[in-house]
Amino acid sequence: MPAIKDVARRAGVSVATVSRVLNDHPSVRAGTRERVLTAVADLGYRPNAVARSLRTAQTRTLGLVISDVLNPFFTELARSVEDAARALGYSVVIGNADERPDLQDHHVRTLMDRRIDGLLISPTDGGSPMMSAAARAGTPMVFVDRWIEGEGLDRVPVVRTDGRTAIRDLVAHLCALGHRRLAIIAGPAATTTGRERVDAFRAALRAFGLALSDDHIGQGDFQAGSGRRVTARFLDLPHPPDVVFATDNLMALGAMDEIRARGLRVPGDVALAAFDDIPWFLHTDPPITAIAQPTGALGHAAVRALIDLVEGRPAESVTLSARLVARRSCGEPEGSTP
Amino acid sequence: MPAIKDVARRAGVSVATVSRVLNDHPSVRAGTRERVLTAVADLGYRPNAVARSLRTAQTRTLGLVISDVLNPFFTELARSVEDAARALGYSVVIGNADERPDLQDHHVRTLMDRRIDGLLISPTDGGSPMMSAAARAGTPMVFVDRWIEGEGLDRVPVVRTDGRTAIRDLVAHLCALGHRRLAIIAGPAATTTGRERVDAFRAALRAFGLALSDDHIGQGDFQAGSGRRVTARFLDLPHPPDVVFATDNLMALGAMDEIRARGLRVPGDVALAAFDDIPWFLHTDPPITAIAQPTGALGHAAVRALIDLVEGRPAESVTLSARLVARRSCGEPEGSTP
DNA sequence: CTGAAAGCGCTTACAG
C-alpha cells in the first residue's frame, strides 16, 4: 500500500503538504492541492489510520463492551450505538462479555491497549479491576443499561432505562386478570438491572397488597438455561406461582422451554411476562406480554454522552422509560391491542 | 498512561531491553527481566498496541463485515468468529452492512484504513469496488456464508453451508404432507445464497414432478419487511400457494406477520418453512419447520482459513451441510420430534 | 504558501 511519501513524490511536494491537503488545512494553494489530490487518486492512497492515531493520540474509535451479543436487546443496542457513532465520525469496536467477568475484563484491557477514545460499558458483574484502571487512567467512560459501583466509577454517567413504572403497570395488569401468586426470575444480583427489577416488582406487589415470598424469587443469570432451571423449580413447588415474570427475554425463552416440556399451557396453567420486547414475542403461542425499552434512543443517548466526554464537554446521566406491551400470555387483556 | 521509556527509566535499563522482556526474547538475564517486570507491574504499564502495530505492520486484528447484525444467524456467526479468533490470539472488529452495499463499502474501507490483518466478509451485493481494491492490495480475505464474483475475487476462499440436500429433504417432507403449490421468498439475486436456495428449491420441485411458476417466486431482501410484502402478494393470488418457504428467518418473521394480520392459520391455510433455525421457532404458533446451519462450525472454519492466509499458509474453501428440522408449521410430521 | 525536522511509542538489526 502506498504511503504518504509516495504521494508526495508523485505530486512533487513534501509530505507536509500532502498531509495538509488530506486534513483540509486552509493554507494550501489551489494548484498544489489539485496535484496532490490527483496523486492520491492515481495511487489509490489511503492514510494509515494506525500512524495517524499514534501521532495524534486519538483513534476516533469507541469501545463497546456488552454483556451478551446473542441477547437481541444487546444486539439492537449495539446496532444503534454503531449508527450514532458513525454519524458523528467514530467507529465502534464491540467486545462481547458473554456475562463473564473475565471476558469482560479481557475486552476492556484489549480496548484500552488499542487506545480507544472512549468506553461504553454495559457491565456484567461487580468488581472489575480493569474498569477501575480505565477510569483511573482518565479514559472517558459511560455506562449503558447497567452500571456498577467501584473505585473511580462513581463519576461515570449512566444512560439507562427505568422500568419501575412499567413494572408497576405490569403488576396492575396481572392483578386485574386475577393473578395473586406472582414469581420472578431475577438477573444476577451483582447487576443493577438485576436488582432493580426485583425491587420494583416487590414494591409494586406491596402496593397491591401482595407479598413476594422467597421461593418465588429465582436466581437467574440473564441466560436461557437459568430461566429454564428456575421455572422448573417454581413448577415443582407445592403451590406453584400462577405467573412467572422473566427479567429478560432469554430467560423468558428458557421458561417457555420448561413450560412446554411439561405440557403445560400459557396462560391457563401458568402466565408468563418478560422484560425486553422482541419481534418474535408477537408470534409465540400465545403472544408474550413484555416490557419494551426504547433501545434505539438508549444507544444514541449513550453515544452522545460519551462523545461529549471524549471531546471535552461535560456529560450527564440519562434515564429513559420503558413501557408495558400487554399481549395474551397473562390472560386475555381487556380490549388492549395484541 | 506510562510509555515504555517510563518503564525503562524505573528499571534502570534501555527501552530495547524492556521491549525484549515484553516480547519474551530469550536473551535477557533473569535478574534484568525481574526488574523490568517489577517496573511494569508498579506502573501498571500496558504496551501501546497502536505503536506496536505501526512498527510491526500487523494489528493482530481481523475485520468481519456481515450483512445484518440484527439477523440472529449473523449474530451467532459473529460470536463464533470472535470466539475462534480470540482463541488464536486475534481480535475482531465487526462492521454491519445492514444489507446496504454503500455501508458495506464504508466498513471495508474503514477496516483497511485500520490495517486489519485479514478480512472476513459475508458480502451483501454484487460489485463492490472496495472489496476488489482490498483483494488487489493483497489483503488476506475469506468469504463466509455468501460470496460474490469480481475482479481479483476469484481466488478468495469461501466457507459456506450447502443447503441443497436439506432443501430437497424439505421438499420431500412437503410433498409427503400433500402440498403441491409451493412458493418461495427469495433473497437478493445478487447474493449467492439468494440464488442458490431458489435454484435448489426449483431443482427439488422438478425432481418431484412439480413446477415453480414465476408468481410463486417472490423477490425479498432478507429483511422482515420484504417477507411480509411478498407473502401478501402470494396470498392475494387467485390460487395462493399452500406453502411458503422463506429463505431466511427474518423474512419468515415478516411472513408470519402477514399471515397473522389476515387471521389465517398455519399450516391449515398456508404452511410455512424457513431457512436458518433460531431458538424461538420452537415456541411460535405452530413451531416452525426450518433448515439449520452449523453456524458455530462455519465461524470457526472461516477464522481458521483466514488466519492461515494471514500467517502465510495456503487456505482452502470449506463447505458444510445444513439439515432439515421438521416441526409442525407444514403439517403434522410423521413421528419426527417437534 | 511550503518544507525540514521533530516526535508519537514501539521493535529490531547492528555493535559491542
Place this chain on the structure above:
DNA sequence: CTGAAAGCGCTTACAG
C-alpha cells in the same frame, strides 16, 4: 546479554 540508533507513517509547530 545489553544499548544506541533507525525507522514504521503520520502531523504539526517552526522557519522562511
